[in-house]
Amino acid sequence: MSTLNVSNISDGTTTVGTSYVVNGSAKAWVNFNGTGTIATRDSFNVASLTDNGTGNYTVNFSNAFGTGDYSFLVSCKQNATSTGPFISTETFSTTSANIRTRNVNQTDVDCEIVSASNLGDLA
Amino acid sequence: MTQHLWERLLEAKSRLEPVQSKYRVLFEDPATPDEPAKVLVPDPNWMACALEGGILPPIETYQRDRDVPDGEPKEHPYTEPIGAMTEEEAIEYLVMKDIDPAVWRDYKGNRTIMKIVPVEMIPSDRSFRNAWRIMQ
Numbered sequence: 001m002s003t004l005n006v007s008n009i010s011d012g013t014t015t016v017g018t019s020y021v022v023n024g025s026a027k028a029w030v031n032f033n034g035t036g037t038i039a040t041r042d043s044f045n046v047a048s049l050t051d052n053g054t055g056n057y058t059v060n061f062s063n064a065f066g067t068g069d070y071s072f073l074v075s076c077k078q079n080a081t082s083t084g085p086f087i088s089t090e091t092f093s094t095t096s097a098n099i100r101t102r103n104v105n106q107t108d109v110d111c112e113i114v115s116a117s118n119l120g121d122l123a
Numbered sequence: 124m125t126q127h128l129w130e131r132l133l134e135a136k137s138r139l140e141p142v143q144s145k146y147r148v149l150f151e152d153p154a155t156p157d158e159p160a161k162v163l164v165p166d167p168n169w170m171a172c173a174l175e176g177g178i179l180p181p182i183e184t185y186q187r188d189r190d191v192p193d194g195e196p197k198e199h200p201y202t203e204p205i206g207a208m209t210e211e212e213a214i215e216y217l218v219m220k221d222i223d224p225a226v227w228r229d230y231k232g233n234r235t236i237m238k239i240v241p242v243e244m245i246p247s248d249r250s251f252r253n254a255w256r257i258m259q
Contacts, residue, residue, distance in 0.1 A: 037147075039143070044168065046168070047166055048217055052161050054252045
């Protein structure tokens with residue numbers, strides 16, 4: 001793989017520093033089925049998922065993050081019977097992040113599709 | 124100089140077809156016996172890297188990095204990658220990487236708290252997901 005060492009990228013009109021591009025890129029992301037036998041649909045920098053129970057998933061990274069202070073963005077497509085869902089993340093570590101999906105009554109519910117992405121500094 | 128792991132993953136993603144593993148790892152956490160059994164699902168892109176070789180670092184580097192405080196330099200992204208694994212070896216690697224050693228190394232009890240099973244053995248009906256236990 002060849003490397004392009006440049007400080008800025010320009011389209012002729014607008015110029016942006018490559019540090020914005022590097023720092024603004026998701027360092028890990030995943031899209032997976034949260035119902036049935038959970039399965040990854042597509043991903044990057046993810047080694048595995050852990051299905052911890054109803055509406056409770058953990059994303060395990062291949063390349064760890066430098067600290068647990070990254071930004072973890074999650075969204076999900078609700079299944080037909082759930083009200084909500086509401087998403088929370090309970091534990092962040094450099095190697096994994098936990099996702100909980102709940103309905104309006106604060107009961108854990110599975111989501112049809114869950115997607116998550118991480119922005120931050122890698123180890 | 125060894126290419127950073129993230130760059131190796133990036134390059135692998137552009138050329139390798141994902142591989143859906145035929146295995147899952149069922150496990151229970153001895154520290155939380157009231158919680159349901161958990162299921163570890165290998166990532167298809169990660170599995171493709173494991174089978175290809177020359178991308179993933181030695182498992183020992185992840186194990187040593189567990190003791191490195193946040194913010195301190197980690198070893199695993201910068202270490203020379205290992206060669207190709209079989210799917211079975213890849214699952215064992217993943218167990219050691221993503222499951223707490225309290226489950227796969229330190230547990231001394233009589234219950235079976237971890238099993239590697241074919242994916243067909245995992246129920247697809249999740250109606251009673253929080254009641255799942257590993258059959259003894």
